[in-house]
Amino acid sequence: MQMRSIKTLLEAMRVKAWTKNFFVFAALLFGKVWSLRALEETTLAALGFGLIASAIYLINDSVDKEKDKLHPEKCNRPIASGKLSVRSAVVTAVVLAACTLATAWILAPWLALVYSVYFIKQLAYSFRLKNIVILDCVLIAMGFVFRALAGVAVLYDSGETISLSPWLVICTFFLASLLAFAKRRHELVSMGDRARDHRQNLKEYSIPLLDQVIGISASASILGYSIYTVSDRTAEFVSPYLWITIPFVVYGVFRYLFIVYGMGLGGSPDKVLIKDTPLKINILLWVATVAVILSTNPA
Secondary structure (H helix, E strand, C coil), X not given: CHHHHHHHHHHHCCHHHHHHHHHHHHHHHXXXXXXXXXXXXXXHHHHHHHHHHHHHHHHHHHHCHHXXXXXXXXXXXXXXXXXXXXXXXXXXXXXXHHHHHHHHHHHCHHHHHHHHHHHHHHHHXXXXXXXXXXXXXXXXXXXXXXXXXXXXXXXXXXXXXXXXXXXXXXXXXXXXXXXXXXXXHHHHHHHHHHHHHHCHHHHCCCHHHHHHHHHHHHHHHHHHHHHHHHCHHHHHHCCCCHHHHHHHHHHHHHHHHHHHHCCCCCCCHHHHHHHCHHHHHHHHHHHHHHHHHHHHCCC
């Protein structure tokens, strides 16, 4: 019984969604800070971000319990299904957030600042801002940006010399916007007329609008990354050969669009990443290629 309770709690914490925290490692990779110590601290930062995010998931699902019961998939979540009580979820969320933030403020102030701002932003999203059309997806995208910033912050805290590239924010934001708006599209398509009852602002979205925004976000992701790889700043401080990796990014974006439009998925990006083999292989090849370029062709 105890093991079942722990499993239910971990499911409510959405541990599988921690794959989003790979964005924390972006600064480590592109900043070419490849020491074992930096890797360990970045891994701990990603773990801490996972705990903060899980606290938010527990609070958000508690707030949305009744609405999630109307969703064909979310109704099976532990809180919506009644497997985990709202009281237990909220207590766990408070403990996770308090312990993680307190530890971060003691050991890594810059990282703690990123955690804190992210946590406040997500609380505002859970209780109010998720009902505002367009802004809800922008805030979701900003969550990925905060993950990338967490990777920079923890390296600052550890004394590493690293400069924050605006392209790290730009590329992350537009890619995350693609994921966020694709998620809204999936909700609108999969739930039909019931979508408005599940999420208040879905009545203001339309498929044509979301298709246009998804197209813009996909284009901006590819263009942003392409410009980054051939910019003078990248050639000087990172590598003049990073443009070689553009095809991986193009394929990855197009593959995700195929998943959204051809397979009718996209409602849960973390599940897509785990289950779609071509996308996983492409990401691994992209990471490997970037690592080889940066290690053999230092700027």
